[in-house]
Amino acid sequence: MTSKAITAEAKPVLWRIGEVAKLTGVTTRTLRYWEELELLQPSSYRTSGERLYSPSDVARVTRIRNLQELLGFSLAEVRTVLGTEDVDVLDRVRSELKAGDLSPERHRELLEEGIVANDQLLVRLDEILGRIQAFRDERAETAVRLRENRRRLDEPIIE
Helix, strand or coil: CCCCCCCCCCCCCCEEHHHHHHHHCCCHHHHHHHHHCCCCCCCEECCCCCEEECHHHHHHHHHHHHHHHCCCCCHHHHHHHHCCHHHHHHHHHHHHHHHCCCCHHHHHHHHHHHHHHHHHHHHHHHHHHHHHHHHHHHHHHHHHHHHHHHHHHHCCCCC
16 A cells, blocks of 8 residues: 655634734734834735735744834834835745755855844944934933932032
């Protein structure tokens, strides 16, 4: 008796907007707003118009949240970081590497692409972080001046 291997094409995992909201801890309203701002686009839509999100879309939601919460980026700054093609290259490289079945030559090419894109992204992030640090330093100097002015007001007046 011979056994036949039945190969079925695996359907991609897709989540509805409410499921993505639960997975990522953001509201559905936030996801729709990010879509309006073109920070996030669902991978597809059902004929009814329902949004469907892929694993890479969910990863992008997490990336946006991390940039906002961990680094304090505004949505405009998030757009700048995510708008670079470096992020798209890294996502494509990651997807292709995960798909597997690559020749050693293609594996090496993808790793090289990933290294270049990641290095370029690091340069951009360092520039942004430098601006944030400069702003923070400016705020710290202002705090010192304000406290000094308050201290002077509290000193007794000697005539």
